[in-house]
Amino acid sequence: MNILVLNASPRRNGTISQAASRFMEGVAESVAGDFSEDTRIDVVNVADLKFSPCRGCMQCRKCGRCCLPQDDAHRIAEKIESCDVLVVAAPVYWGNIPGNLKMLFDRMVYALMAESRLGIPKPLHKGKDAYIITSCTTPFPFNVFCGQTSGVVRALKEILGTAGFKIRGKVVISGTKAKKGLSEHAGRCAYRLGFSLAS
Numbered sequence: 682m683n684i685l686v687l688n689a690s691p692r693r694n695g696t697i698s699q700a701a702s703r704f705m706e707g708v709a710e711s712v713a714g715d716f717s718e719d720t721r722i723d724v725v726n727v728a729d730l731k732f733s734p735c736r737g738c739m740q741c742r743k744c745g746r747c748c749l750p751q752d753d754a755h756r757i758a759e760k761i762e763s764c765d766v767l768v769v770a771a772p773v774y775w776g777n778i779p780g781n782l783k784m785l786f787d788r789m790v791y792a793l794m795a796e797s798r799l800g801i802p803k804p805l806h807k808g809k810d811a812y813i814i815t816s817c818t819t820p821f822p823f824n825v826f827c828g829q830t831s832g833v834v835r836a837l838k839e840i841l842g843t844a845g846f847k848i849r850g851k852v853v854i855s856g857t858k859a860k861k862g863l864s865e866h867a868g869r870c871a872y873r874l875g876f877s878l879a880s
């Protein structure tokens with residue numbers, strides 16, 4: 682099993698990075714630390730990537746590849762094509778996913794969906810699973826009712842759902858300012874979800 686984690690927080694020890702680590706600990710525990718050819722985890726820090734923004738030329742819809750010069754967005758698209766499970770870990774920025782993650786997905790449309798002659802999307806990742814980890818400072822229940830973490834979940838459902846991924850689980854962390862980062866409870870939820878993935 683090839684697990685790809687897209688970490689969209691620029692903070693190496695922030696809530697999202699810690700929750701993603703706990704998630705991976707859960708995966709590791711469930712495979713008894715046996716990361717062989719059978720189970721591999723690849724973590725990509727989106728903030729480290731260098732790529733140009735999508736130009737909206739729509740050529741990729743015809744030729745199935747982005748015609749911009751080779752950069753990290755092409756490289757991540759290849760990783761998505763070969764992954765079995767995709768984990769997207771993204772903090773809430775303005776009630777949505779961070780801009781750099783959105784820019785990355787914009788560049789990878791051709792690796793996520795094809796299109797019928799009438800422009801109807803055809804998912805390219807049917808049968809694959811996805812997981813979401815998200816966090817925000819807005820406390821519960823306002824993170825849900827005011828479209829904060831729910832804004833991230835909605836945006837990722839749109840992208841991952843159109844690509845054919847089935848969202849198997851999510852970790853939603855609220856009120857990170859008051860809690861000063863990842864609470865023990867949230868860490869446990871992330872760990873359990875990771876554990877359930879591989880077992």
Ligand SMILES: Cc1cc2nc3c(=O)[nH]c(=O)nc-3n(C[C@H](O)[C@H](O)[C@H](O)COP(=O)(O)O)c2cc1C
Nearest residue numbers: 690695696697772773774775776816817818819857
């Ligand atoms: C540019 C920016 C925009 C943000 N927008 C929101 C927001 O709309 N709602 C919210 O509740 N928190 C917002 N936050 C707070 C982050 O979502 C929160 O601190 C999150 O836990 C950060 O995760 P991290 O520590 O892993 O980076 C924002 C933070 C930044 C830097």
